[in-house]
Amino acid sequence: MSKIFFQGTFGAYSHLAALTIDPKAEIIPCKTFDDCFSNASKDPSSKIIIPESNRITGNIGIEYLIFEYRLNIYSEYFHKIEHNLLGIPGVKISEIKDVYSHGQALSQCSNFIKENNFIEHVRADTAGSAEMVSKIKDKTKAAIASSLSAQTYSLEIIKKNIENEKGNLTRFLVMGKNILQPEFGKKKYITSFLFKLKSKPAALYQSLGGFAINGVNLTKLQSYPEKNSFDSFFFLCDLDGHIEDPKVQKSLEELGLHCEDFHVLGVFEADKHREI
Numbered sequence: 364m365s366k367i368f369f370q371g372t373f374g375a376y377s378h379l380a381a382l383t384i385d386p387k388a389e390i391i392p393c394k395t396f397d398d399c400f401s402n403a404s405k406d407p408s409s410k411i412i413i414p415e416s417n418r419i420t421g422n423i424g425i426e427y428l429i430f431e432y433r434l435n436i437y438s439e440y441f442h443k444i445e446h447n448l449l450g451i452p453g454v455k456i457s458e459i460k461d462v463y464s465h466g467q468a469l470s471q472c473s474n475f476i477k478e479n480n481f482i483e484h485v486r487a488d489t490a491g492s493a494e495m496v497s498k499i500k501d502k503t504k505a506a507i508a509s510s511l512s513a514q515t516y517s518l519e520i521i522k523k524n525i526e527n528e529k530g531n532l533t534r535f536l537v538m539g540k541n542i543l544q545p546e547f548g549k550k551k552y553i554t555s556f557l558f559k560l561k562s563k564p565a566a567l568y569q570s571l572g573g574f575a576i577n578g579v580n581l582t583k584l585q586s587y588p589e590k591n592s593f594d595s596f597f598f599l600c601d602l603d604g605h606i607e608d609p610k611v612q613k614s615l616e617e618l619g620l621h622c623e624d625f626h627v628l629g630v631f632e633a634d635k636h637r638e639i
Contacts, residue, residue, distance in 0.1 A: 364389050366409040367537075368399045374490035374512030380442045380535045381412045382511075396425050400432040400538075407540040410437065417444070418532045420467050426587045429557070429628065430597055434538040436555050436629030441636035444531040446472050449493050449518040450505040456521055463492035464507035472507055475525040481505075493518055532636060544630040547607040551633040553582070554606045556615070559589075559597040559624035566621055567598075573617025577610040579603070597624070606630050 365388045369377035372392050381390045388410075393399045399411040411434070414423045446468055450459060462469070462481040469476065469483050476483060486492045492506035497516035505521065506512070513520050545552070560566040574581055583601035604611040606627060619625050 366391055366406065368393050368402050368409060368411045370394075370396045370399050370413070371488040372490040372494055374493060374509060374515035375488055376442065376444060376509055376533065377412055377414060377535070378490065379509055379511050380414075380440060380533075383442070384412065384438075384440060384537060396428055400428045400434065403434055403539050404432050410537055410539040412440075413536050413538065414533050415439075415536045416534045417467060417471070418530065418534075419528055420470055422585070423467070423533075426585070426599055429599065430587065430589075433557075433626055433628065434540060435542045436536050436538050436631055437543055438537045438631045439553065439634050440535045440537065441532045441634045442535055444471070444526065444533050445510070445524050446489075446507050446526045446531075447510055447513065447520045448475070448505050448522040448525055449496065449508055449513050449516075450521045451496070451500055451502050452517075452519040454502045454505070454519070454521060458502050459505045459521070460503040462505050462507060463495060465489050465492070468507045471527060471531060472525045474527045475522070490515070534634075538629075544606070545632060547605045551603070551637075552605040552630060553601050553633050554604060554611060554630050555599075555601050555628040557597055557599050557624075557626050557628060558618065558622045559595070560621055561623050562595075570618050570621035573614040574602070576617075577614045579610055579614045603633075 367381045367388045368391050369381050370393050371377055403409050403411045413425055416422050463484045463486050465488050466485045468489050489508040490512045493508040493512035493516045496504050496506045497518055580603040585599050586596045589595045
């Protein structure tokens with residue numbers, strides 16, 4: 364049986380995403396994102412599923428771990444996020460005063476929270492908040508979490524789909540130690556990589572010229588400071604195409620001339636939600 368590590372507790376959106384991707388896998392919770400990456404790094408037969416970004420609130424903040432561990436990306440998965448207000452069975456919305464959840468979930472439900480004058484409390488994760496509400500059994504306290512959390516912790520869904528925007532998607536990455544990539548065919552692919560440029564003027568501008576010349580589309584380019592540094596940056600980048608496509612190869616060769624560090628993180632099929 365394959366193993367999939369996720370950050371959080373049972374009932375988290377990452378748990379839900381893991382069930383969708385491989386319902387037969389042994390799905391194992393980890394306290395932190397760092398624990399997920401560390402476990403997968405030690406066990407090549409395992410995988411991790413990590414939220415990378417959200418359509419509404421942006422990056423989750425795991426880029427430094429991608430840079431540090433350099434696990435291979437096997438696939439991307441866009442999961443629809445539907446937030447629910449969970450409380451003790453039988454409670455009414457008017458009785459609730461405090462609401463607990465992950466900071467991003469609270470932000471994504473800010474309109475509903477303001478309308479009901481709830482007091483927000485930021486916690487490490489959504490499912491952990493649901494677990495806490497279940498244990499303390501206080502009618503004035505509720506959690507914002509998934510429907511799976513309601514089932515897991517015997518809570519009632521007081522109000523469904525309370526997010527500000529209904530098209531809310533989180534992009535998850537499935538990663539692991541072993542290197543795997545699909546054969547180059549007619550499907551749509553993403554090539555993901557990281558790089559650090561040589562220290563010279565206009566280095567970024569010069570390094571990206573190859574993509575323009577070869578007609579390769581960059582879908583993501585983000586810079587992050589190296590650990591304990593404010594003058595040394597690395598970049599995470601996604602492009603449309605397979606690394607074996609000649610125009611992609613030429614672009615990356617051109618980029619490599621300007622790099623101090625370059626590493627391919629993965630080649631995988633583009634999720635169908637990219638076309639929506």
